[in-house]
Amino acid sequence: MVGLAALNSSTTESAADAARAHDGPPATPADVERRDAEFAREALPWIDDVYRFALSLTRDESDADDVVQETYLRAYRSWHTFIPGTDCRRWLFTICRNVFLRSRERQRPTVDLEDGEQDALAAGTVYEAARESGYGDLYARLDIGPALKDAIGELAEPFRSAVILVDVEDLSYESAAEVMGVPIGTVRSRLFRGRRLLQEKLASLAAEYGLAPTSAGSDR
Amino acid sequence: MSAPPRNQLEAMGLSASCADVVRHLWDYLDDQLTPDGAERLRAHMASCTTCRGYSDYQACFLEAVAKLRTGTDAPSSLRDRLAAGLKSEGCSCWEAVKKGKDAS
Numbered sequence: 001m002v003g004l005a006a007l008n009s010s011t012t013e014s015a016a017d018a019a020r021a022h023d024g025p026p027a028t029p030a031d032v033e034r035r036d037a038e039f040a041r042e043a044l045p046w047i048d049d050v051y052r053f054a055l056s057l058t059r060d061e062s063d064a065d066d067v068v069q070e071t072y073l074r075a076y077r078s079w080h081t082f083i084p085g086t087d088c089r090r091w092l093f094t095i096c097r098n099v100f101l102r103s104r105e106r107q108r109p110t111v112d113l114e115d116g117e118q119d120a121l122a123a124g125t126v127y128e129a130a131r132e133s134g135y136g137d138l139y140a141r142l143d144i145g146p147a148l149k150d151a152i153g154e155l156a157e158p159f160r161s162a163v164i165l166v167d168v169e170d171l172s173y174e175s176a177a178e179v180m181g182v183p184i185g186t187v188r189s190r191l192f193r194g195r196r197l198l199q200e201k202l203a204s205l206a207a208e209y210g211l212a213p214t215s216a217g218s219d220r
Numbered sequence: 221m222s223a224p225p226r227n228q229l230e231a232m233g234l235s236a237s238c239a240d241v242v243r244h245l246w247d248y249l250d251d252q253l254t255p256d257g258a259e260r261l262r263a264h265m266a267s268c269t270t271c272r273g274y275s276d277y278q279a280c281f282l283e284a285v286a287k288l289r290t291g292t293d294a295p296s297s298l299r300d301r302l303a304a305g306l307k308s309e310g311c312s313c314w315e316a317v318k319k320g321k322d323a324s
Contacts, residue, residue: 039311040313044313047302047317048294051292051294052289052292052293055292061295065298068294068302069298072302073305073306076306117243120245121243124242127277127278130277137277137280139283139284140276140280145287148288163285166250167282168289169289170286191246195246195281
């Protein structure tokens with residue numbers, strides 16, 4: 001459980017959000033009406049996406065519900081900080097991740113990261129080992145979706161967020177960097193580490209379950 | 221797992237070009253390489269079955285991850301709860317939450 005009771009609903013999102021502020025909160029009934037119409041048009045279509053992201057982060061349906069609820073309430077209260085014409089889904093993901101992180105005791109995990117390139121190279125050796133064992137076409141042969149979903153759930157933060165944002169939700173490195181509040185190079189490092197860990201996990205599962213290999217090493 | 225340095229990759233029998241593919245394939249598949257760099261990788265993979273196999277392997281993996289995006293929608297109980305929360309905030313569009321994305 002993520003301890004959502006600790007959430008502080010009145011907290012504003014971040015300095016970045018403050019920098020977005022333009023007109024301020026609505027002052028007249030006409031402003032309120034306009035804000036609500038914008039909110040319905042821009043923010044509400046992304047409820048399923050935000051829920052999916054929250055579920056990936058929390059790995060618990062009840063906690064995901066809490067995170068989504070808090071995300072949308074915060075988004076509504078601070079709608080005046082959203083810049084029209086920008087990517088509302090990304091803005092909601094940023095709030096969602098902040099809500100999630102603030103709900104945990106350790107809000108901002110700090111991980112000693114290797115260069116992403118090292119993980120790219122390590123992934124090559126994972127492939128080589130899989131190929132030698134006859135699992136080189138594992139991803140093409142089997143529906144790995146369920147195992148992959150579990151493996152992503154077991155990934156440590158911040159690797160999980162990087163994989164979900166870029167590979168599942170199809171955000172650019174730049175957008176993911178904004179959501180995670182880190183430089184683009186850090187997104188790359190975290191993404192590559194996450195992919196490499198996932199591939200190691202899947203290769204390990206294939207061996208553990210004794211999946212029938214194709215003719216070992218025959219594809220070279 | 222520790223990653224092998226470049227000379228180790230080459231010692232494993234990979235050419236410098238193959239090592240570049242291993243090193244930069246994710247950048248290539250993520251469309252993060254310069255046009256020249258991407259073209260160099262493409263040209264090598266066109267003539268190297270091993271690297272094509274590796275590229276297919278990684279592309280299949282990324283495709284499988286991307287497929288996870290479909291199939292999980294917010295439950296109606298959450299939409300009801302969120303609608304109630306927005307209503308209590310004075311949001312006039314709270315009913316639209318229940319209608320789902322198709323009606324938004």
